[in-house]
Amino acid sequence: MKSVPGGIPAPPRRRRRWGPLAAASALALALSGCSLFPGQDSDPPETGAASADPTVVGEVPGELEPFYSQQVVWEPCEEEFACATVEVPLDYSDPGRDTIEIAAIRSDASGEAQGTILVNPGGPGASGYNIVKNAVEFVTSDTLREAYDVVGFDPRGVNRSSAVECRTDAEKDVAREQFIPAGATDEEALALLVEDARIFADLCAERTGELLGFVDTESAARDMDILRAVVNDPQLNFLGFSYGTQLGATYAELFPDRVGRMVLDGAIDPSLTSEQVTLGQAAAFEEALRAYVADCQSGDECPLPGTVDEGVAAVQALFASIEEEPQRAEDGRLVTIGTFVQGFILPLYDNANWPTLTTAVESALNGDVSDMLYLADLAAERSPDGTYATNATEAFLAINCLDYPMTSDPAQMAEDEEELVAASPTFGSLLAYGGVTCAPWAYGPVLEPAPVSAAGAEPILVIGTTGDPATPYEWSLALADQLESAVHVTWEGEGHTAYGRSNDCIGDIVDSYFENGTVPEDGVRC
The missing domain is CATH 3.40.50.1820 (Alpha/Beta hydrolase fold, catalytic domain)
Structure with a gap:
């Protein structure tokens, strides 16, 4: 995951003007736009x-x-x-x-x-x-x-x-607005995840062909x-x-x-292993969040007051509110918890962009998720006209599904979730059940983790x-x-x-x- 210096550009806003930013990161994806x-x-x-x-x-x-x-x-x-x-x-x-x-x-x-x-x-x-x-x-x-x-x-x-081909740009937008109702039982939620993974895997296999097994x-x-x-x-x-x-x-x-x-x-x-990679990232992002909150609170206008623990708790409460009730941005698109967290994580890749995150968090606490959606769109490489610059999401999944054997056993994934939540109370549950994605893949893993x-x-x-x-x-x-x-x-x-x-x-x-x-x-x- 590579951060790309150059600056996250400010979105066109009516209420405020964001200051210049020193560097940018798009969940390791190179930002588009000459x-x-x-x-x-x-x-x-x-x-x-x-x-x-x-x-x-x-x-x-x-x-x-x-x-x-x-x-x-x-x-x-x-x-x-x-x-x-x-x-x-x-x-x-x-x-x-x-x-x-x-x-x-x-x-x-x-x-x-x-x-x-x-x-x-x-x-x-x-x-x-x-x-x-x-x-x-x-x-x-x-x-x-x-x-x-x-x-x-x-x-x-x-x-x-x-290249791997799975969803059209319009289908990507629809997928980003999908969410599991907060009232769903664990069994219902897992069934929804499994079905979504199957549909996605079928699309990739149909539209990519045998290349899918060789990336x-x-x-x-x-x-x-x-x-x-x-x-x-x-x-x-x-x-x-x-x-x-x-x-x-x-x-x-x-x-x-x-x-x-x-x-x-x-x-x-x-x-x-894939599970160990996810666990390590969960713990590291939790530490990055705490470092961000501490830095935010050292200033005069941080929307996360109190101690670091209290600031982190405020972020967790914000996540919970979006997960319970996704919000619509100014352009009418629905911002689910997945999209919201994607935008939140983006500035954590470079501390030069922490002020950007503070602005987006303040807006979200005031009921406007548009700034966070803007960041999530940068991470997804989506342009305002609805086009996506690359196939990075599809390629990411296709390569990982070949590189890593992953467990899709519900009981094991539940145990893994407990470990993830212990390592990262904020992000852990959102990183769980990743093995569901590769379970219906048309091609099985071809590599095994090993030291070099x-x-x-x-x-x-x-x-x-x-x-x-x-x-x-x-x-x-x-x-x-x-x-x-x-x-x-x-x-x-x-x-x-x-x-x-x-x-x-x-x-x-x-x-x-x-x-x-x-x-x-x-x-x-x-």
């Missing part, structure tokens, strides 16, 4: 056809050689970038079966390029294409962009690449090795945020000898943020401990991920590592 991110001044990119250099491909099975040596045409796009489509196998166990397409976008180095850095912003399901198109100057420094071409790509199943993280990591070859790099240089760290760690485990300079920021522990070691890889830089709500700090320590060559760096701060939104200490470490290969001392704290 106007949010001014273009960089640069020469037009070099374009044309290029084949992978045989000297950088490395040893690959014969049936994969055509993919590694394919001719890729980079054409001018998006005003100042170059774009290309790369073919990869649908099924790596049977490369001759069918092919799919990976969409890539390149920002050329402003100086003499010493190679290419692939970027993944997280998710799973976030668009690496969009992160480069809309925000390359926010997620990378001038130093990095001078030394490297930066390539963003949409992983298989995502957005411009061969797992291991296949996406194998795609990255083909991308490495077609940009003519003997080793992969990679900057991965949040889920991007799982993608990068998977690549390192598969191809340790092809790891170049790799930064994994906001790390995921690949040894955790990437024995023989060059030094890998792992970064953790002490107050990270989406990828708890402990996960970064666990990943660094598993990777044999890892060096761990800590940012003592709030919010999700560090590079691009923290301080010069982190920025200088990452830039020096990429530019000069300088490996920091393990355990550095910023």
Whole structure:
């Protein structure tokens, strides 16, 4: 889950005008809209056809050689970038079966390029294409962009690449307004969840086809090795945020000898089960909420008075009121508890946006949920005209359903809910019963959680943020401990991920590592 600096724009409001905001986060999804991110001044990119250099491909099975040596045409796009489509196998166990397409976008180095850095912003399901198109100057420094071409790509199943398709935009709006009546019994509520999951799974299977069974993280990591070859790099240089760290760690485990300079920021522990991931996030978001409330109460106009415990209780009461009786926003759309919490969580990804959350909370306490819906729409990448910029929600679910075995046993899910509520009285119950979603999936899980070691890889830089709500700090320590060559760096701060939104200490470490290969001392704290 990656936060994207650049600012949450204020919605058009009649009653007040929101001040400028320093940074934005959209539940790890890159914000859409070119106007949010001014273009960089640069020469037009070099374009044309290029084949992978045989000297950088490395040893690959014969049936994969055509993919590694394919001719890729980079054409001018998006005003100042170059774009290309790369073919990869649908099924790596049977490369001759069918092919799919990976969409890539390149920002050329402003100086003499010493190679290419692939970027993944997280998710799973976030668009690496969009992160480069809309925000390359926010997620990378001038130093990095001078030394490297930066390539963003949409992983298989995502957005411009061969993509998962489930609901239309109108159907997404309808789904976001659905809610379980507060008076329903547990059995009735579970039955409604199960039926909704079945309908959704059927739509995905019907509209996506067999691609739905091949959007797992291991296949996406194998795609990255083909991308490495077609940009003519003997080793992969990679900057991965949040889920991007799982993608990068998977690549390192598969191809340790092809790891170049790799930064994994906001790390995921690949040894955790889906249930353990959810539990860790529940506890981390609860801590982030408490940090936000404390910060709010340090000011003069906080709508959550009293102690931190009392402020958190006020938030919980607000959630309960929305769950009991969903409210309509100014545009007439119904805001259910799911949508409301989606909007609430968005600013927790970056403490620079906590004042935005305060404004939305104050409005909601006064009976107007429009501000919270605006934030939820940003998180869902919904434009005011009702269109959705990407398929991030569908891709997120499709990838997770292949990556993680999940329990759908009602008794076990009930026990898990108790544990979630104990860890997070505010968010825990809302995170429960996730296994219902994947139970009717047309394709079963193909991966199992497992630790990684990437024995023989060059030094890998792992970064953790002490107050990270989406990828708890402990996960970064666990990943660094598993990777044999890892060096761990800590940012003592709030919010999700560090590079691009923290301080010069982190920025200088990452830039020096990429530019000069300088490996920091393990355990550095910023």
